Amino acid sequence: MKKIFLAPIAASLTASTMLFSSCAPVSGPVVGNDGTVSVVRPSNTLMQQGLKEFATIKSKKRISSNSTYNAQLQRVASKLKKVIQMPGARWEFVVFEDSTPNAFALPGGKVGVHTGLFKITQNDAGLAAVVGHEIAHVTRNHAGGRQKQALGIGAAGLILDQIAKSRGASSADRVKLGALYGGAATVGVALPHSRRAELEADKIGAIFMAKAGYNPNEAVSMWQRFAAYKNKSGSRQPEFLSTHPLDSTRINALKAFMPTAMKEYNRR
Ligand SMILES: [Zn+2]
Numbered sequence: 001m002k003k004i005f006l007a008p009i010a011a012s013l014t015a016s017t018m019l020f021s022s023c024a025p026v027s028g029p030v031v032g033n034d035g036t037v038s039v040v041r042p043s044n045t046l047m048q049q050g051l052k053e054f055a056t057i058k059s060k061k062r063i064s065s066n067s068t069y070n071a072q073l074q075r076v077a078s079k080l081k082k083v084i085q086m087p088g089a090r091w092e093f094v095v096f097e098d099s100t101p102n103a104f105a106l107p108g109g110k111v112g113v114h115t116g117l118f119k120i121t122q123n124d125a126g127l128a129a130v131v132g133h134e135i136a137h138v139t140r141n142h143a144g145g146r147q148k149q150a151l152g153i154g155a156a157g158l159i160l161d162q163i164a165k166s167r168g169a170s171s172a173d174r175v176k177l178g179a180l181y182g183g184a185a186t187v188g189v190a191l192p193h194s195r196r197a198e199l200e201a202d203k204i205g206a207i208f209m210a211k212a213g214y215n216p217n218e219a220v221s222m223w224q225r226f227a228a229y230k231n232k233s234g235s236r237q238p239e240f241l242s243t244h245p246l247d248s249t250r251i252n253a254l255k256a257f258m259p260t261a262m263k264e265y266n267r268r
Pocket residue numbers: 133137193198201243244
């Protein structure tokens with residue numbers, strides 16, 4: 001009986017989730033004709049959450065003492081920071097001892113890079129492509145968008161409860177459904193960046209690196225190296241790629257954006 005009851009609920013859940021995730025706010029072009037990139041400020045709460053989360057990661061994860069990696073990251077980051085206007089940002093760039101190729105950014109301006117990423121980035125421009133991409137997630141407040149999506153999923157949970165109630169579900173069943181939904185909502189928070197957010201971060205990252213003096217074509221080469229690594233590692237998909245879906249469509253979109261990025265590179 002329970003199975004019969006839950007099946008249509010699962011269908012409603014999918015429909016509601018889809019409805020909510022398509023509610024992303026519509027914004028104008030992210031790169032103006034004059035090369036300006038618009039910034040979206042996070043809420044103070046989200047910024048505080050980002051700062052707190054980064055402090056926790058720093059206390060739990062081993063910070064790398066590799067002088068080459070640290071020097072390279074600080075060199076690249078200092079050039080990128082100069083071309084980014086983000087009032088209130090508290091930029092910090094830290095190398096963590098971790099062999100998985102990964103990088104992440106948190107609201108407030110905190111960027112972490114794993115030691116394992118350097119075998120793929122290979123040079124300053126390659127690293128600038130990834131760090132520029134991560135910075136773009138911060139300046140466009142993509143975490144805020146995902147949080148909104150998660151809130152949407154939470155609201156969908158409430159609607160589900162109403163559906164369950166209207167179908168005469170016992171309170172025990174509703175608690176069970178709530179627990180099930182709670183799990184889904186947690187997954188929702190850790191959802192990959194949307195394809196749109198990834199493309200946006202790729203493009204803005206390329207603009208940032210171009211303005212900082214790195215040839216943006218290096219971004220294409222670096223993502224191709226990342227894709228090759230992904231194919232070689234097979235099912236052991238790097239963590240970075242589970243939250244940053246990477247495929248030929250994405251690389252082709254970045255390639256198509258190169259004339260715009262090169263304009264910024266030549267404008268300096
Ligand atoms: Zn990304």
